[in-house]
Amino acid sequence: MVRSFLRTGFEMFTKIGLGGYVAEKAEQETGWLFPVGDEVNELGYSDMFVDVFNAIDSKAEPMETFYDGYVVNEIIDACYRSAKEKAWVPITLDVWRGKDKVEMIHEEKRVISDKYELVKEERMPNGDLKLILRDKSSGAIIEQIEKGK
Secondary structure: OOOOOOOOOOOEEEOOOOOOOOOOOOOOOOEEEOOOOOHHHHOOHHHHHHHHHHHHHHOOOOOOOHHHHHHHHHHHHHHHHHHHHOOOOOOOOOOOOOOOOOOOOOOOOOEOOOOEEEEEEEEOOOOOEEEEEEEOOOOOEEEEEEOOO
């Protein structure tokens, strides 16, 4: 289940930052804040615990296993390495439970120009198209906005 809680109806503005906990997933402690009314439910913690306890009772695996967490953490580690090295890095898994031979399936990259290739595109709520581009020679990532029609 996907829940979007960034716009909860609660809006507050503060200029005072006390340097402590504001709210789960808060990106800042000053300026416009959008607190979540029921973090435990909205972030899925209740559903997660119900799933885990039901799995224990029925001697089954939960929806997300320890192995799933291992894979996700390896992906996060690769993201950090990529950010530090400012380059694409491989995901390394010491334990792989998938098929022996995995064919990587890539979407065809949309060539923007001789200089850039498309990493991601996202249609914004106002209709603009946000493009995340990679410079082919340097590997630098840039954003470009195309105004909506």
